Amino acid sequence: MPEPRVVAAIATLLALAVAGCSDDRSDEPSTGGAGGGTGSAGATGGSAAFELVATDDLSVSPDGDEVLADCWNGICRWDAAAGTLDLVADRGTVAVAPDWSTVATVDDGTVVLEDLDSGDTTAELTGLADADVTDGSPVTAVAYSPDGGLVAAAGQDEEGDQRLVLWTADGDEVATLDTSGEVHRISISREGNRIATAGNGPVEVHDLVKGDTLELPSGGGGTVAWSPDGELLLGAGADGQPSVWDAETWELVAELRGTRLHEAAFAPAGDTIALTSVDETSVTLWDPARDPRRATRLEGHTSDPGAVAWSPDGSVLYSVSDEDGVLAWDAATGERASTDFELPEGR
Template identity: 50%
Template structure:
């Protein structure tokens, strides 16, 4: 699955199935706020940390439909789609994916070394993208990351051997190929589709898709996988020194801003290109960061409401709402202007309920 803003996607190769048996034990700069209100409320008290025996909602990615009306994430038994306004949940068993097309026409799945594009609504195979087979992998897929370009015309995938392939969605033809020094865990197309950023397992780098050559590499970047482009393609957000959220300016990936004291988990850039939503390791908070380098300086605001550590984060197409997702309490949303919580989103029913 892919984050809706920035074109980045991560896939843990040995855990492509979302049936992960991972046991899980409002905004204000100083004071926590009450939880979200409204919605149909199925999440309720059962969402408290320690009450959920399985990872009900995966946290690698959260996709937002083009009209902002629906949210999508993988769940323990398949795919979950929420109505963004009411919080109502629809579950599709066995519908898990590793990336979602920006127009929500298709989702990407992996089948051994192949990336298979299927219709999001009907599940019919649209395209099979080949070229990442790895005979040494016997207990999972050799595919470590998948991402769509922002216009949906291209799909990129990385293999555990460091190989990276880019295909045309239209006819499945290979458009670019190169080998990285490590197996990328996240890929992110630049908004114009000309560049591909890599991270996770090695230094952040940007490749030119015309020749596959590195445009720039950040030698002192963190090794966790989190990348988000600004809409104009002039800046890239990712893990800098000490894994702090860092803004780099293209083409040379010069560091121009940093949110110190935070270990970046996931990031998304708002449609206006000036605000970055950040989740961090070892905290249940979401931060709205306004880097001076992006033209709107200001200290980070803190959004509270999760009971577990959130992962993926995404903005509404109009930038008015930001959402994040945690394994034990699912999706949470906030009004960007006021920082107040929005709708409550239903949790999927687990196998033991």
């Protein structure tokens, strides 16, 4: 099946179409069943359910002034200070460039890069297309490199085999790699020479210089994230727990037992990891070097949060859940910030 953020982008457009055709314009949105990072929801109360705000991706602008996520009816862009919402209707994303120049979308097996502001196509990245996929896109995950110069995508090729393809942001193919299973998360190292993946198999590290692939002792699911200096890799351990490996020796240096990793992001300074867990409404702050076995829980969401993102200076942490939308946290105190982020209107 397609990766959740790909499904979320498709669901955004479907929700718009349904809203336009329905005679039932309730003032209250129908939500539920869609937590845990999936953009597609089951039915609830006899009506089509959807996420007010998708939970698979969350991005902060390079100047820290805006926060971006997909919403059920378009791309939501919030003023980070005021929390006011600017809705870009009829559009969706599966990844956002670090410099906010472009966003990635998916058209069947093609990854399309669009200018964030204008919506104009800047590149089309081809190489993933399985003619047998009829219930969605053969693309299961997309990610930009930290400098925005590379884009990686995973999915099925024409033969139905699992592949990972790397392109320049201009559309030139750099590498095609085999993966051991379906990939749901991709993270490219700072130097762009190593790609970590997570999915229904173990965490894999693809070294483009050495030309080899390393399978880490890990379980399926969760996410992967390189530390800003590239010296650590976060992924799900054998039991799904957040685990940190040394990126040179590949020794396990820390793990947080009792938590099942969902989404995560390293703070800009690289010392603290913000993460969310499967079936928990709290957001976790974890400093593996200071205390590898304990963490701070931030309470405030009423539905399971997914993606997390830091302000450029690391002073503010943002998290997102389908019903609450975006919450902001003071990273130093762990307290909720005063800004309330406007929710999109319900259907």
